[in-house]
Amino acid sequence: MSKKILILNGSPRAKGNTKALIEAFEKGAAGHHVERFDLQAMNIHGCLGCCGGGKDPASPCVQKDDMEKIYPAYREADVVVLASPMYYWNITGQLKCAFDRLFAVAELDPNYANPKKDCVLLMAAEGEDEDNFAPVRALYEGLTSHMGWRDLGAVYAGGNFEAGAIHGHPEQLRQAESLGKSI
Template sequence: MILNGSSRPHAFTASLVQSFTSGAESQGHEVTVIELRKLNIHACLGCLQGGKNTVKPCIQSDDMDIIYDTYRKSDVIVFATPLFFWSYSGLLKNAMDRLWALAECHPDELHGNHKSGALLVAAGGSHPEPLLTHFDYLMTRLDWTNIGKVVLTHTDNMDMKHIAHNAAAFQLGASIR
């Protein structure tokens, strides 16, 4: 499952997602890309009332149910985002925050569970370190296998009309076992 947190459908984050998907599919994996910009996902309320209904773990009713369903079927969760203020986009952060309802299920469906995670980042500049550090910490705290990160830097200086295939993202997708 790839959570694409970009607001732009044909930009650098999308190119990373396409390259990663091609790599994963080249090894026979099925990939579901969720375009968060197309979904209605409310911000987390921080109510700690999730998990009471395991079919619908969050008390809010919105498109997050699509993500919960796909998450449960997925072995690898990929977070794809443009770099916003040295962090995840708001679209992606909202979805990530709402995943917490899965931790409130009995048993906990968020931590461990043989999941793996990857990060794809398109950065206009050259300073993604805070996001990369957070992602590594997130993988540790979730007890997921960190399969890697791909960062495309200096996208502000690139031609968005001619975005090249990203070999590193392809290789990361192809490396999934």
């Protein structure tokens, strides 16, 4: 069955390693409806913490910026793909900003319930040992568990610093493609 896949791309590099992982994933996921947002090119502000959202399902946040484009896709999505380079053992600020703004959607529910989604993580990083990825594994596991989302898989693509370095690791791109195929 065809699924709706929302990709939130937190990489600021248009031709970077994260983008290559995304393209491989998209290749594998051919046949599904995929919508990708390149957050770096969008006007998305950080959450104000005002807790004043959740009044209008079509436009749940008090801030009217490019999140307005993401909310409808988020509402419809079966699968949310979080794609990001590792920045200081975390996701990038671009992705964190957008993710925090999803709280306005939870505010639509009297119990702040998040919509149930399946989830994927695609991450490029310079470091490649297990220790390097431990903080992000914990972040991703904690996030999916607390959101009540089902983890469909993650690609932790280490050993990539320069943009395009990932093409020297075809097995990482194959892993992203297989994950896309498995949806």
